[in-house]
Amino acid sequence: MSTVLSVQNLSKAFGGVQAVEDVTFAVDAGEMRALIGPNGAGKTTCFNMLNGQLKPDSGDVLLGNRSILGLPPREVWRRGVGRTFQITATYGSMTVRENIQTTLLSHHRQINRMWTAARTLFVDEAMALLEQVGMVNQYDRACGVLAYGDLKRVELAVALANDPQVLLMDEPTAGMAPRERVDLMALTAEIASARNIAVLFTEHDMDVVFAHAHRIMVLDRGRLIAEGAPNDVRNNEMVQEVYLGSGAVHGVGSA
Amino acid sequence: MGELIVTILTGLSSAASLFLVAAGLSIIFGVTRIVNFAHGSFYMLGAFIGYTMVQAIGGTIVSYWVAVLIAALVVGLIGVLMEILLLRRIYHAPELFQLIATFGVILVIQDVAKEIWGNEDIVSPRAPGLDGAVEIFGQRLPEYDLALIAIAPMVLIGLRLLFYKTRWGTLVRAATQDRQMVAALGVNQRWLFTGVVFLGSLLAGLGGAVQLPKGGADLLMDFGIIAEAFVVVVVGGMGSLGGAFLAAILIGLLNVFGIQIFPNSTLVMMFLVMAVVLVFRPWGLLGKPETPAATGTEIPNEPLRPAVPMVKVLAGLVLAFLIALPLLQELFPTVLDPFVIVQANEILFFVLFAAALHFIMGPGGMVSFGHAAFFGGGAYTSALLVFHFGLPFELAFPAAPIGAALLALIIGWFCVRLTGVYFAMLTLAFAQIAWSIVFQWTEVTEGDDGINSIWPSDWVTPLVLYYLTLGLTVAGVLLIRRIVFSPFGYALRAGRDSPLRSEAIGINIRRQQWFAFTISGAFAGVAGALFLYTKGSIAPTSMEIARSFDALLMTLLGGVEALAGPVVGAAAFKLLEDLFAASEYWRGLMGITIIALVLLLPKGVAGFAQTGVGRRLGLSRAEEVRA
Numbered sequence: 001m002s003t004v005l006s007v008q009n010l011s012k013a014f015g016g017v018q019a020v021e022d023v024t025f026a027v028d029a030g031e032m033r034a035l036i037g038p039n040g041a042g043k044t045t046c047f048n049m050l051n052g053q054l055k056p057d058s059g060d061v062l063l064g065n066r067s068i069l070g071l072p073p074r075e076v077w078r079r080g081v082g083r084t085f086q087i088t089a090t091y092g093s094m095t096v097r098e099n100i101q102t103t104l105l106s107h108h109r110q111i112n113r114m115w116t117a118a119r120t121l122f123v124d125e126a127m128a129l130l131e132q133v134g135m136v137n138q139y140d141r142a143c144g145v146l147a148y149g150d151l152k153r154v155e156l157a158v159a160l161a162n163d164p165q166v167l168l169m170d171e172p173t174a175g176m177a178p179r180e181r182v183d184l185m186a187l188t189a190e191i192a193s194a195r196n197i198a199v200l201f202t203e204h205d206m207d208v209v210f211a212h213a214h215r216i217m218v219l220d221r222g223r224l225i226a227e228g229a230p231n232d233v234r235n236n237e238m239v240q241e242v243y244l245g246s247g248a249v250h251g252v253g254s255a
Numbered sequence: 256m257g258e259l260i261v262t263i264l265t266g267l268s269s270a271a272s273l274f275l276v277a278a279g280l281s282i283i284f285g286v287t288r289i290v291n292f293a294h295g296s297f298y299m300l301g302a303f304i305g306y307t308m309v310q311a312i313g314g315t316i317v318s319y320w321v322a323v324l325i326a327a328l329v330v331g332l333i334g335v336l337m338e339i340l341l342l343r344r345i346y347h348a349p350e351l352f353q354l355i356a357t358f359g360v361i362l363v364i365q366d367v368a369k370e371i372w373g374n375e376d377i378v379s380p381r382a383p384g385l386d387g388a389v390e391i392f393g394q395r396l397p398e399y400d401l402a403l404i405a406i407a408p409m410v411l412i413g414l415r416l417l418f419y420k421t422r423w424g425t426l427v428r429a430a431t432q433d434r435q436m437v438a439a440l441g442v443n444q445r446w447l448f449t450g451v452v453f454l455g456s457l458l459a460g461l462g463g464a465v466q467l468p469k470g471g472a473d474l475l476m477d478f479g480i481i482a483e484a485f486v487v488v489v490v491g492g493m494g495s496l497g498g499a500f501l502a503a504i505l506i507g508l509l510n511v512f513g514i515q516i517f518p519n520s521t522l523v524m525m526f527l528v529m530a531v532v533l534v535f536r537p538w539g540l541l542g543k544p545e546t547p548a549a550t551g552t553e554i555p556n557e558p559l560r561p562a563v564p565m566v567k568v569l570a571g572l573v574l575a576f577l578i579a580l581p582l583l584q585e586l587f588p589t590v591l592d593p594f595v596i597v598q599a600n601e602i603l604f605f606v607l608f609a610a611a612l613h614f615i616m617g618p619g620g621m622v623s624f625g626h627a628a629f630f631g632g633g634a635y636t637s638a639l640l641v642f643h644f645g646l647p648f649e650l651a652f653p654a655a656p657i658g659a660a661l662l663a664l665i666i667g668w669f670c671v672r673l674t675g676v677y678f679a680m681l682t683l684a685f686a687q688i689a690w691s692i693v694f695q696w697t698e699v700t701e702g703d704d705g706i707n708s709i710w711p712s713d714w715v716t717p718l719v720l721y722y723l724t725l726g727l728t729v730a731g732v733l734l735i736r737r738i739v740f741s742p743f744g745y746a747l748r749a750g751r752d753s754p755l756r757s758e759a760i761g762i763n764i765r766r767q768q769w770f771a772f773t774i775s776g777a778f779a780g781v782a783g784a785l786f787l788y789t790k791g792s793i794a795p796t797s798m799e800i801a802r803s804f805d806a807l808l809m810t811l812l813g814g815v816e817a818l819a820g821p822v823v824g825a826a827a828f829k830l831l832e833d834l835f836a837a838s839e840y841w842r843g844l845m846g847i848t849i850i851a852l853v854l855l856l857p858k859g860v861a862g863f864a865q866t867g868v869g870r871r872l873g874l875s876r877a878e879e880v881r882a
């Protein structure tokens with residue numbers, strides 16, 4: 001397997017808070033990689049630096065072997081990094097399908113056309129993506145009225161629309177029922193392996209993490225304290241301490 | 256040397272009331288998140304009430320200043336009245352409604368002030384003990400200027416003590432910084448808000464009262480100060496008192512030095528300073544970036560769908576009626592006055608103007624408070640080409656949208672760097688500057704008199720002009736509609752719905768908004784040129800703030816969410832205006848209508864289609880239950 005995303009010595013501080021400190025790792029194509037850690041560990045901050053939303057204080061982010069440091073999010077996306085947000089970001093005044101169509105229009109660089117009705121463009125591609133995430137029967141509903149779990153699915157479809165090499169998923173299953181969570185991640189894993197996408201995700205539900213991650217990284221107060229295969233991480237003392245100490249997450253010792 | 260010092264001192268003195276007004280505006284915004292448009296009116300009231308008080312009791316040094324303070328207190332109480340009766344009900348309404356509602360207050364106050372103090376300007380009263388002049392290096396400086404120079408820092412220090420040394424002040428600061436915290440205050444929140452509006456209004460009133468000996472009082476003060484106060488707040492940084500102080504001094508000095516160097520372009524200089532500051536510090540000299548409004552509270556718009564058959568039929572009927580109107584008028588001259596054509600003509604170009612504004616306001620989510628700049632910009636482009644170069648109608652008319660679009664391209668480049676109320680204030684400030692260029696640059700624009708006797712070619716009879724207006728308006732509205740439904744329109748809405756997501760899927764929101772702004776300016780320019788050739792003349796009044804607000808009101812009246820909004824709204828607005836025109840108090844009536852509208856029918860007339868009743872009438876689709 002080949003490395004698609006490598007992160008080198010990434011650091012970021014907000015005022016006095018060192019949110020991310022000297023984080024280094026690499027993700028391979030087709031790999032499911034979990035980034036876990038208690039609340040406030042710096043997971044989202046890390047993601048924000050990977051897709052260009054935040055500028056790191058130091059360190060580098062390479063896509064393939066080219067640095068994407070300093071590029072705005074829209075450029076990072078054009079190079080093949082898709083993203084879902086911890087708090088979903090969709091277009092509430094558009095239907096589910098229109099959300100996907102807008103993304104496809106941008107991907108195919110047709111977003112500045114002014115004459116043709118957008119509703120009629122990329123219909124089949126949009127439906128195919130909705131099919132993948134199981135949202136076909138709700139295609140004509142406004143995102144503003146969807147249930148939260150469904151919004152997460154829409155976000156996944158949006159993130160897949162530009163054929164990404166890398167998928168960043170920030171708590172993709174938050175707000176879903178336990179059954180739905182495992183299903184959604186199973187689906188993600190399937191798509192990732194079929195399309196050879198590198199998936200980096202954060203997650204608080206350890207069942208989901210241990211069921212689907214090939215490798216797991218543990219972040220604590222901005223620092224990576226462990227990285228390895230699920231079993232190694234599960235048996236790592238430091239990790240157990242962080243989790244038992246904070247008491248925030250269940251399931252580390254079991255499953 | 257002496258001259259320089261005196262000039263600086265004069266500049267500092269003119270900064271005083273500007274600082275007071277801007278500080279009040281900033282404080283009210285900081286806590287309530289409402290940009291109080293009526294702030295200029297409070298300033299004006301401060302001047303009028305101050306004058307009355309000074310006449311009544313202000314004979315001695317002490318009683319004079321007591322009179323000034325009473326005036327400020329009374330204005331503060333008027334602010335409280337506005338807060339309790341109006342603002343309290345709209346704290347959670349969209350920004351636009353808040354701005355429009357306070358604009359309604361301006362209109363009401365104008366009529367009330369006219370009723371009480373009359374139309375005549377009030378000449379400056381003398382301040383006892385300060386009516387002489389001092390000599391500085393051989394130059395004379397009015398004593399009162401020295402008093403003004405002292406007032407601003409005194410108020411600044413007083414405010415800082417209030418904010419940093421009292422419990423109430425700590426609450427105000429906390430509320431300004433953290434919106435969540437305000438909600439947690441519970442009952443006290445009400446009094447915090449009321450208190451803040453009192454303080455802010457009092458400062459505006461004080462500003463009006465202390466400038467009396469220099470500028471007197473008149474009915475134009477309200478709009479005059481508000482644009483300048485916006486510039487100060489934008490340059491200084493919203494919510495920053497120190498910033499307001501600094502910016503007021505900057506603008507004050509700029510005014511006095513500007514007059515010496517470029518006597519006719521003081522306002523243009525102000526624009527340049529603001530532009531430079533915004534390029535390097537988009538949030539002002541001492542301001543902090545606006546934290547994005549917490550999402551979730553605002554109910555998302557419904558998806559845009561092609562019109563339902565019922566609406567299409569209705570639109571077709573209206574269009575058929577408008578096409579047949581000249582014929583109908585000839586057939587039934589007793590029922591239809593010839594004036595009806597003129598009226599329809601006027602409604603039509605305002606429909607186009609409102610549709611242009613709605614394009615960026617509705618789908619774009621950008622509330623422009625200065626769209627008259629493009630309306631007037633288009634009209635002046637044609638008028639100037641005819642006046643100076645004798646261009647024929649056939650060339651001058653199509654030049655209007657180009658001129659307006661260029662203007663929008665320049666203004667838009669600055670404005671799209673900001674969002675929300677900052678954007679609104681900046682558009683207003685730019686429009687005011689465009690107005691002042693037209694007003695002050697008499698050699699080119701004929702200034703206040705405007706450019707007269709601009710008529711179309713002979714073949715364009717009034718009837719042809721009517722059909723031209725009808726054709727261009729219908730084409731314009733349909734074209735805008737087409738763009739809204741095109742990928743470009745989707746990208747625009749995307750930027751409004753979720754800037755975060757848009758940026759993450761490769762959409763350059765700023766550029767999108769900038770283009771949309773320019774397109775909107777071009778359409779407004781066409782409307783302006785139609786106005787010019789219908790009326791035969793154009794004057795700076797067509798670029799006034801009030802004209803920008805007309806367009807906003809039309810859009811609001813029609814409903815911001817509905818695509819039919821501007822069409823219905825412009826018609827409704829013009830009919831209302833004609834209805835009120837007979838009354839001496841048409842402004843006040845309009846103001847009250849606006850306020851009532853905001854409180855009672857926030858979705859506008861066309862938004863009515865999306866209510867239960869409207870749906871049953873087949874005006875829009877069945878509603879979907881929110882999950």
Ligand SMILES: Nc1ncnc2c1ncn2[C@@H]1O[C@H](COP(=O)(O)OP(=O)(O)OP(=O)(O)O)[C@@H](O)[C@H]1O
Pocket residue numbers: 014017019037038039040041042043044045046086
């Ligand atoms: N924009 C910001 N300004 C200041 N501090 C921030 C900002 N964003 C994050 N932080 C701080 O950085 C730290 C890391 O936050 P981050 O959101 O990355 O954590 P997280 O691991 O994603 O947590 P969660 O599991 O709750 O989502 C926290 O202490 C947070 O308060």
Ligand SMILES: [Mg+2]
Pocket residue numbers: 043044045086170
């Ligand atoms: Mg997070």
